Amino acid sequence: MMKKQIFIGLTILTVVFFMISIILSINIWITRVQTINDLNTNVSNLSHTLNLYSEGVIRQGEMFIDNLSDITEIYGEDKNKLANIKKILAGQNEFLEQINNVVIYDVNGNKLIALHEKFNGRVNSADRFFFIYHQNNTSKKIFIGPPVVSRTNGKWVITISRRLDDHLGRFAGVALLTLNIENFLETFGNINIGHSGAIGLTSESGILLVRYPFDEKYIGRVISDSPLFTTYLKHSDSGTARSLSRFDNIQRIYAFQKNKRYGFVTTVAISVDEGLSSWKKQSEMLSVIVIFLMGGVITSAYFILRDIHRRVYSNRELSKTTASLMTANKKLTAMAAEDSLTGLANRRKFDEVLPREVLQCVVNNHSISLMLIDIDYFKTYNDNYGHLAGDDCLRQVATSIKKTVKGGSALVARYGGEEFVVILPATDLIAAEKNAKKIIQNICQENIPHEYSPFGIVTVSIGIASGPGLAVKGKEKMLIEYADDALYHAKYAGRNGFISSTHLF
Numbered sequence: 153m154m155k156k157q158i159f160i161g162l163t164i165l166t167v168v169f170f171m172i173s174i175i176l177s178i179n180i181w182i183t184r185v186q187t188i189n190d191l192n193t194n195v196s197n198l199s200h201t202l203n204l205y206s207e208g209v210i211r212q213g214e215m216f217i218d219n220l221s222d223i224t225e226i227y228g229e230d231k232n233k234l235a236n237i238k239k240i241l242a243g244q245n246e247f248l249e250q251i252n253n254v255v256i257y258d259v260n261g262n263k264l265i266a267l268h269e270k271f272n273g274r275v276n277s278a279d280r281f282f283f284i285y286h287q288n289n290t291s292k293k294i295f296i297g298p299p300v301v302s303r304t305n306g307k308w309v310i311t312i313s314r315r316l317d318d319h320l321g322r323f324a325g326v327a328l329l330t331l332n333i334e335n336f337l338e339t340f341g342n343i344n345i346g347h348s349g350a351i352g353l354t355s356e357s358g359i360l361l362v363r364y365p366f367d368e369k370y371i372g373r374v375i376s377d378s379p380l381f382t383t384y385l386k387h388s389d390s391g392t393a394r395s396l397s398r399f400d401n402i403q404r405i406y407a408f409q410k411n412k413r414y415g416f417v418t419t420v421a422i423s424v425d426e427g428l429s430s431w432k433k434q435s436e437m438l439s440v441i442v443i444f445l446m447g448g449v450i451t452s453a454y455f456i457l458r459d460i461h462r463r464v465y466s467n468r469e470l471s472k473t474t475a476s477l478m479t480a481n482k483k484l485t486a487m488a489a490e491d492s493l494t495g496l497a498n499r500r501k502f503d504e505v506l507p508r509e510v511l512q513c514v515v516n517n518h519s520i521s522l523m524l525i526d527i528d529y530f531k532t533y534n535d536n537y538g539h540l541a542g543d544d545c546l547r548q549v550a551t552s553i554k555k556t557v558k559g560g561s562a563l564v565a566r567y568g569g570e571e572f573v574v575i576l577p578a579t580d581l582i583a584a585e586k587n588a589k590k591i592i593q594n595i596c597q598e599n600i601p602h603e604y605s606p607f608g609i610v611t612v613s614i615g616i617a618s619g620p621g622l623a624v625k626g627k628e629k630m631l632i633e634y635a636d637d638a639l640y641h642a643k644y645a646g647r648n649g650f651i652s653s654t655h656l657f
């Protein structure tokens with residue numbers, strides 16, 4: 153029963169732990185999803201903001217280069233006119249701090265005028281990508297070229313250029329504005345994207361214009377084969393995705409935003425590990441607390457179960473001890489009521505039973521009879537056959553009496569020495585005499601040799617007393633005395649016979 157309860161308890165505990173683990177896992181999973189959603193929102197907002205910032209810078213550059221181109225086309229590339237245009241150029245970087253240089257090239261790529269005249273390398277730019285582009289493209293729209301190292305000061309720059317035409321619409325050169333990448337980097341660097349975050353500005357064709365953190369080897373790289381260009385941008389101009397960086401092998405969540413006006417793409421990426429680090433810490437802490445609490449419950453349950461088990465064990469031991477004590481007690485009670493030699497009831501038992509049986513006879517309005525039985529010439533038997541043989545003889549006689557009066561509520565007891573007593577409840581004198589006769593006959597039939605008795609065998613003499621239960625009640629001693637008196641007369645009469653008491657109750 154207790155084992156079943158322990159089993160039920162353990163099952164409930166297991167189910168509870170299982171449910172707590174599931175709830176904990178769900179909670180950790182939900183907070184992870186929420187954290188990733190928050191990261192996606194943050195990088196989306198940042199990419200949107202930086203897209204606007206970059207658009208603003210390039211728009212200013214576009215307006216500037218448009219004006220410069222229009223003026224140059226109107227006034228022509230005459231030296232005097234160019235000198236005036238140069239005056240207009242001076243101080244332009246006050247309005248657009250990102251400006252690295254502004255240059256006007258003639259039809260052959262030779263520099264006509266520049267905001268900063270000092271050039272470190274070749275002055276001719278006929279080999280530059282932007283120049284070749286405009287040479288071969290009649291469009292008057294600005295062209296954002298791949299990043300190059302400025303020949304003015306050796307810094308990385310983005311080129312914004314526009315084609316110049318003569319009055320016949322023929323290619324007449326290029327107006328160029330270069331923007332310092334370092335100004336973009338400075339702005340990007342002020343944004344908190346963690347240690348492993350990255351911000352990128354990529355041209356419509358997939359050429360990396362700016363990347364923060366800056367590394368020269370990434371500038372100008374073509375990433376048009378990345379999933380951003382092959383998949384995501386094909387479906388939407390903005391969104392979020394997750395990818396393994398081809399540059400540094402870091403898993404990042406990133407947002408992309410394609411500029412509607414110029415087509416460049418702004419990306420803001422945050423390392424997944426970094427973005428999830430606070431979630432990870434919280435989840436670990438929560439798990440440790442739950443595991444600690446579960447451990448506490450298990451330990452308490454263990455001690456409680458151990459205590460229950462101990463108590464059950466000691467209860468069982470106690471029951472066993474009680475049972476064996478009761479058995480021992482029963483044995484002791486039986487032993488206390490039994491004569492050890494003959495196995496008959498002893499004198500104490502007889503004293504206890506007699507008044508009870510008398511009372512029963514009173515209740516039932518019956519008579520009660522009592523027989524005192526004494527072995528004849530037992531002293532000579534003992535003297536001649538020995539005490540042990542005397543004991544055997546006593547056992548044989550006891551067994552014979554018991555067999556004879558067996559059944560009913562008769563009680564045969566050893567009264568003392570070689571004397572026995574028989575209580576015959578619900579038995580009147582005539583019935584008692586019949587019993588006495590049978591006892592004498594049966595003992596004779598046992599044929600126990602006794603050559604020192606005139607009968608040659610062991611015999612008994614019996615004294616009988618009888619009376620109605622009601623009359624005997626309270627005078628049980630008298631019943632015994634009458635039987636003893638009758639026994640005396642039986643001995644006197646020659647033994648091996650019975651005499652009934654003449655005393656009446």
Ligand SMILES: Nc1nc2c(ncn2[C@@H]2O[C@H](COP(=O)(O)OP(=O)(O)OP(=O)(O)O)[C@@H](O)[C@H]2O)c(=O)[nH]1
Pocket residue numbers: 526527528529530531532534538539540541542543546568569570643647
């Ligand atoms: N072996 C044995 N003998 C016992 C025991 N109890 C009493 N006796 C003997 O029983 C004998 C009783 O003898 P007596 O009372 O003198 O009478 P008796 O020899 O039987 O003669 P009657 O009774 O007159 O026929 C004694 O010798 C006791 O020692 C016992 O437990 N074992």
